[in-house]
Amino acid sequence: MPEQISRETVAKVARLARLHLDEAEIDRMTDQLAGMLDHFRDVDALDLTTVEPLNQPIPLSNVLRDDVEAPSLDHDEVLGVAPATQDGRFRVPPIIGFEE
Amino acid sequence: MSTERLIDGWELVVGLEVHVELATKTKLFSASANRFGDEPNTNIDPVTLGLPGALPVLNRHAVELAMRLGLALNCRVQPCTFHRKNYFYPDLPKAYQISQYDQPLNVDGWLMLPGEVRIGIERAHLEEDTGKSTHAGGAEGRIQGSDYSLIDFNRAGVPLVEIVSRPDIRTSEQAKQYVSELRSILLAVGASDAKMEEGSMRCDVNVSVHKPGTPFGTRCEIKNVNSIRSVGRAIEYEARRQIDLISSGGVVKQQTLHWDDASGRTNVLRTKEDADDYRYFLEPDLVPLVPDVAWVERIRAALPPLPAARRLALSKLTGAAIESEAVAVVVERGQDDYINAVATVGGDASRALVYVQQAFADEPSTPRVPAGDLAALSLLEKNAKVTATQAKTLLAELVANGGGDVLAMAKAKGFEAMDSGALESLVDQAIAADPDAWAKYKAGEHKAMGALVGAVMKLSTGKADGKAVTALLQTKASS
């Protein structure tokens, strides 16, 4: 089990999740996450070495659809609810610190 | 330097990651149209836009095209799963890309380059494409310094296969051959239209250098290499940069670079330290894809002949060298079947290959000119009924009109072959008009022949075949 979650890790996770947390929120979040992760240490009592993970409860496979086109959503209806648009496209603020 | 295995004692090591858009009607996970060039945001549905509550359902045709490609690349097709690759970017609607991670569809294949150079294929997996961003304001079209960006989601969700080669490529020429051969295979199996200029085929290139016999060097990944020519240029530039860096005491850092075709340089996009943490996990909205043996074999059985086999067949049929440009070009255009058809109706395959290579670049794989018409032309030329120059004129007319009665066309142009009686009478007229030349020729002065042939040609208003005239003069002189 990894060591207790640090304030720095919480700040990094917040960046990864694109959440802006102020200093007080980071403190509070660090405590709360530490508490919850601490609870998870219960699981150390179990021997899980030979246990396969269960991702999906009901096993299905090969669920496929035919390559048949259906009508698009209405362009105006969709762009009408967008926060900002221009020239039939979704407009976003300048992209800084990203790769092209 | 492009075909040299060593550069100043350094060996180049290249691996390629090629993304190709599959030629489906709809997207990988929804029924929205997969169509290039439509008005922005007109091929959108809840899944494409990542609307809350929308769920992906896998496109069977996309799977089968990917399997076709995998089999054509000699891969093993195996049970596979889909993962979410999580990152934020405005052209990625769900903020995760559905891709394949540790269990891809196709693994362990290879592709053969000219000269029996075998390049390993590590994997060829399915994933969805992103939307398209346009950067506006500031330095127009560039992301840095732009005022805002505009997003079109028509491309989002288009099915892609990412083909990852092993680092088996050793020269920039091989890299170009690899991309070119891969493109031919994609076209042959109908998996993609593979148009690099429209982005339906995109290359990322991994480059490192090392001294032979030592471990591989640190590699850099070059993105945005969007033509076969750029693949060669980018590799050569990057190899030289790395060699110069090391030679001057520097160390190559693991970086992602951006190829700028205009300046012919690579620029750093980011170094590996700040690589994103993609938090891959199994996509809970999709179930495993488990192609059984019967399905795989059905796809394999339906595979068309692949470019390498087709080049061999075309070479045998026409007598042209297997590595000749004519054979390569015609197979890439998929017009080899057509040459077969010309030969089947009795045409001359060797001449047909030349015609098709020269005049059918803008024609579809089954050209509009009926095979029979091209066969007729090839026979006219072969049997010396028309001259090579005349044949070229007739070919151009055939292409312009989408076919035609070659004999009638030749006749209309006055290209019809003169019968031997008419020719002989012209020869006699020429001899009578210039007895001096005839005497010199008979005395063994071969230069005198030119004047006589010229005179016959003039009398025939160009219709006579020079070779036939010469032959006739020789016969007369020796009789």
Added chain:
Amino acid sequence: MTARRTALDIAESVKTGALSATAVLEENLSAIAARESEVHAFNLVTAERARARAARIDADVKAGKSVGRLAGVTVALKDNMCTRGVETTCSSKILAGWKPPYDATVVRRLEEEGAVIVGKTNLDEFAMGSSTENSAFGPTRNPLDTTRVPGGSSGGSAAAVAAGFSTVSLGSDTGGSIRQPAALCGLVGVKPTYGMVSRQGLIAFGSSLDQIGPFATTVADAALLMEVIAGHDPLDSTSLPRAAPDLSAVLAQGVEGMRIGRITDMPEGSSPDVLARLDTAFDALRKAGATVVDVQIPSMSYGLTAYYLVAPAEASSNLARFDGVRYGLRVDAKDLNSMYATTRSAGFGDEVKRRIMLGTYALSAGYYDAYYGKALKVRRLIADDFAKAYQDCDVILTPTSPTVAFKFGDKTSNPLAMYLCDVFTIPTNLAGHAAMSVPFGTGEAGLPVGVQVLAPALGEATMFRVAAELERAV
């Protein structure tokens, strides 16, 4: 509660013209007018749409047209199911005002059978909570005692039925979000087998756990609703390739010869009044001819632990799409990354942020194996333990909730205490099984107690037989 018209009665009477859909609806709208301001079950009451719909059904009846199995039955929808052109918010500021351009599959199926949708009900934001106190639009109150919570996260849907605002309702259940509020509001609530009901159009919380299910006042009504909403949907890859089960037909079959499991190593912490009702339930089933057998689920108490990593991990990814680009809230900022962070921080409430953080952490490089990977293994253990138990019994009975409805604020300060509300309901979601809560008398303060009937995957028919028997025994 006074005797109410059931969905079955309404559909039957509306079909014959003995009762008008409009009259049914107006009764609900009057109840809403009288008490909604106090209860706050709804984020939106769609009165005019509902009136038009009811009038249409009445006209169809008059014209002799067929009107469907739910003709005139009023339904409230949890506000995390997409309704075309009608605001769907997940009780979050980030989606406030958003009108989806499409209908969820369940919405389409309800309307095809003549149901009348009266509105969109309140929930814990993005279904994260057990009391409906986490709604961005204010809490819902329990109609049976407005100083108490209705449970959650489908608290609005439970309260709407309990208050007579609609005949039945739909909720979604990721870790108990239908069964627990059903218990706290004295209703029948069903969490179907994973894949039984389409998730298409349900705004995802934990994709491998979420299921839509009904709230009703009777087991028979819940069965009818299941028959309408269940069955294969080609738009959901995890939808089971089978038709809706026939449940109405089995309700009268009794439990003679059935084996009812009692978990001897059940997690502790249930209040005595609740445990007493559970004992009475076992007695009632014994009396009806069933045998009670002891079973063990050693991993049960670890369910909570596994769930609180699996669900947030999936949620952290599912909720990443709320980025201010295509729909919903945007808080403008100078650059894209700032826009993302300010939008998401302004749009999500504390509980949602907490779970996004936990889930992001559990999936991130270096921690995946220790947390998410391990949680999935615990999930397997729980499923295996239940599989073993079901070799010896047909269904298992537990409390639905450790306590009756609690007071506002009792658990809001301590996330872990709130999470403990779900200790009996969570294992079902982890295993993908079926379960339902049946009201079985009252406990402390005269408040309802729910008994939970657990069944293996696809065990709905058996489960409903037991539930019907418990209903008869009250």
